[in-house]
Amino acid sequence: MKILPLHPDDTECTHAVRPSGKPRGPNAGCADRRNYAVVCSACGPVGEPHGLHVLAQPEQTKHRASHKAALTPASHCPHLPAGTIKVLAASSLRGPMLTTVFDQFAYRTTYITAQLTTLGIPLTAPAPPPADLNLADSWASSYDVPLDRTSLAWCTAVRMLADHHHTGIDRQVVAADALLRELGARGLAQLHSDLHRGVPIDYRFTRCPYCSGIGEDPTQPTCGELGCPPWHEFDGHEHLCPVCHGDDHQPQWFAEQHMAELEELLADAIEENEERVSLPYRIRRLLRRRTVRT
Known part of the structure; x- marks a missing residue:
């Protein structure tokens, strides 16, 4: 289950944006990041798109909990009294629904x-x-x-x-x-x-x-x-x-971006290292290999 950022035309946005939703670069090719939609791999889009990422999280949590409840019915726990599962579920909630x-x-x-x-x-x-400070007052x-x-x-x-x-x-x-x-x-x-x-x-x-x-x-x-x-x-x-x-x-997006940058740096380093190897050194290495084989 994911929260997907959407463009104004409801297409998925994979560009880097500022906290306001505007593109970070003028040539990013991003129209604007307008909404966030909760998409379930089994049910598809869930509810209406939300204006902020944090506003979509309660909908994501609620829908994920509905799948868990469907997989674990009360009949699977016969050793618990009736209504106990509901009490345990309610007690596990941290505060009201935000x-x-x-x-x-x-x-x-x-x-x-x-x-x-x-x-x-x-x-x-x-x-x-005050002048007569009470030292007993912690x-x-x-x-x-x-x-x-x-x-x-x-x-x-x-x-x-x-x-x-x-x-x-x-x-x-x-x-x-x-x-x-x-x-x-x-x-x-x-x-x-x-x-x-x-x-x-x-x-x-x-x-x-x-x-x-x-x-x-x-x-x-x-x-x-x-x-x-x-x-x-x-x-x-x-x-x-x-x-x-x-x-x-956006840890997932930045992690993918960092991995792509590291792969480019590694490829450039390998290419630069190969270019630094001089022609005489490569000739000597080639002749040494032929001598050993002979």
């Missing part, structure tokens, strides 16, 4: 905020400490800049830390505060690299933890908030993600 990528961002912040409220952790980093802060712990960047940071260290988010609150105060949302890229032992992350092959691969700033800031030049207000320019900087997450 129809759009922005629902995913809202669910992420809502989930973390609910945990903070349950644990009794303030949703805003405390202001400057959430007290000496920073004079308030920090919103319900922002998407902070929720992403604390979730990345908790998942990597296999701890609750209450153990990573201070680390997330320090990261966001020092570097802001762009610090998520540094954190992502640090969690993988300092290896640089190529977001063409790894999904961005902040924007989930759409390439644009998920908070949808305005030009006034970012301080863009006035002439950019009406030209429809994109506000790229501060973490992945708009890298297009």
Whole structure:
């Protein structure tokens, strides 16, 4: 089961494009990447095309689950009580069904905020400490800049830390505060690299933890908030993600492209090596072979 990118005329697109769907090169020969369609090898096209790749993923997951359910009916598990399979299937779902990528961002912040409220952790980093600082308050802060712990960047940071260290988010609150105060949302890229032992992350092959691969700033800031030049207000320019900087997450396409480039480099190296072999060296090697045979 695949998610195929489509041109405006509903033909498959195999060209390299920017996060906006526009061709990367002027001579790419691509009309534009407009929609994404879920295509099943057994059933053909599934549902209607979607405007974004991430919007087609729920349809792909739902259709794949329907095939699994057809292959594994409840009668195959006679040792389980009636209705248990439905309960197990429902308990395996991670959160509600997300129809759009922005629902995913809202669910992420809502989930973390609910945990903070349950644990009794303030949703805003405390202001400057008073003169009679209570040292028993483990959430007290000496920073004079308030920090919103319900922002998407902070929720992403604390979730990345908790998942990597296999701890609750209450153990990573201070680390997330320090990261966001020092570097802001762009610090998520540094954190992502640090969690993988300092290896640089190529977001063409790894999904961005902040924007989930759409390439644009998920908070949808305005030009006034970012301080863009006035002439950019009406030209429809994109506000790229501060973490992945708009890298297009298409690992399969880029892997095929890299393999083709490596094959070309290998062929050029072999050809260049053959050209470097001088004529006298080839004559001596040929005469040596004839002498040995004689």
